[in-house]
Amino acid sequence: MIEIKLLKVNIEPIGVDNLDSFIQGLNNVLDREIDIVTEIDSSFNGYYLLPMGFMTPESRDGFVKQNINEKVFLLSVINSNIPGILEECKPAGITNWMLFRNASTAIIGKTKVIDKIRTQNEDDDEMYEDYGYDEYVPIPFDGTYETVAKAI
Template identity: 70%
Template sequence: MITIKLLKIEDFEPVGVDNLDKFVKGLNNVLGHSVEIANKIDPNFDGYYLLPMGFTIPESGNGIVKENINEKVFLLSVINSNIPRILEECKPAGLTNWALFFRAGTSVIGKKDVIEKVYTLEEGDNVMYEDLGYDDYIPFPKDGTYETVAKAILSYLEVYDKWLKNK
């Protein structure tokens, strides 16, 4: 299993990340231990970071948010209107959108090359992100639990990790 940490940037509090505590509890249940919390990205860390976003834009906190988003960071609960901009400017590992996250939905927006390895994409589906090299899929049916959300994110990151290392 890949190693993950929850990234909570120092002196910055995201707004609108509904049910983050429930997600962390579900994630801890899936992991079998408490997820470690980091305050900044460690370039020597070989795992992935989960970064709560909500209504946050990349320039927030004098650009500190944007500085902490890269191909090793998966974003949690991104407001829909910010998704294209964040994908284009920051190139994260992937993300969940706000509307589905707070409802314990399991849709993942991730790298199209990775999703194609685990899911048959329908032609013309969600072309909004396709030009940016991303698409979305539902790895597990929604059951209303954050354990399922955590499993969806972790399953995507497992395949993403293999893809990134072989890129």
């Protein structure tokens, strides 16, 4: 399994509904408590999960933007912020706010990665194509955050 850590920046993410439920589900899947860190370690070979909510990349004088890169998967991003984040920051992937809130397993990820793992026939979704991303449901959802954690 790929190593992951939860990245918590010094800004409380408003709009990240059910984060505690997700963390508990993630802990259940990992069989241990996820490491929570406040900054990115360049020597870490895994991925960071960053709760976003209403935060924008410019939040707190760009502090958030400095912490979003290809090793960071964003949780619960407000829909209207997604295009700007994809264009400016190039994260590993995203769950949007509405779907995260409802424990869906739909993610937005890099098209080249999704094309390698896609196992279902799905309609083309060109919404994020210009940014090199696509929307995908890697496994069916059952309303539990354990399944959300597995999908991510």
